[in-house]
Amino acid sequence: DVQLVESGGGSVQVGGSLRLSCAASTRPKCMGWFRQAAGKSREGVGFQLVGGTTYLLDSVKGRFSISLDINKNTMYLQMNSLKPEDTAMYYCAATTSPYCLKSHFTYWAQGTQVTVS
Numbered sequence: 001d002v003q004l005v006e007s008g009g010g011s012v013q014v015g016g017s018l019r020l021s022c023a024a025s026t027r028p029k030c031m032g033w034f035r036q037a038a039g040k041s042r043e044g045v046g047f048q049l050v051g052g053t054t055y056l057l058d059s060v061k062g063r064f065s066i067s068l069d070i071n072k073n074t075m076y077l078q079m080n081s082l083k084p085e086d087t088a089m090y091y092c093a094a095t096t097s098p099y100c101l102k103s104h105f106t107y108w109a110q111g112t113q114v115t116v117s
Contacts, residue, residue: 002028002107006092009112012082016116020077022092022109030100031068031075035088035114045090047100048075055100060086082116090114 008020022031032047046056046066054066063081068074075092089111097104 002026002094002096004092004094004107004109006090006109006112008077009090009114011115011117014082014084014116016082017078017080018082018114019079020090020092020112020114022075022077022094024073024075024094024107027070027073028094028107029096029098030104031092031094032100032102032105033066033075033077034091034093034105035086036091037085037088040088042091044102046077049098049100079114082114084116086114087116088114 003025005023030049033045034042036042048054048066048068065078067076091111092109093105094107095104
């Protein structure tokens with residue numbers, strides 16, 4: 001099993017920045033960020049194949065970035081130019097599948113709230 005510990009988040013003004021961190025107990029094949037706004041379904045924000053490619057949701061490209069410290073098994077989500085529509089609960093997830101498919105993510109962190117106003 002992979003245990004995930006998420007940190008970061010909070011409240012920020014429009015145009016501000018936040019960084020989320022997600023530390024994994026062991027090295028998964030792929031890690032990802034998801035978010036769920038009130039009354040909406042969970043959506044994938046971005047995925048990082050360990051040692052491979054990165055995918056970002058179109059609406060966050062140019063504002064968000066994902067990085068991975070392999071030595072620390074820690075993934076980061078840097079969020080810049082935040083907008084009110086970025087307000088959501090953000091979740092870190094991981095999978096031992098190498099395909100980074102949304103349905104393959106089986107390990108989840110507790111979530112952290114991001115509020116932009």
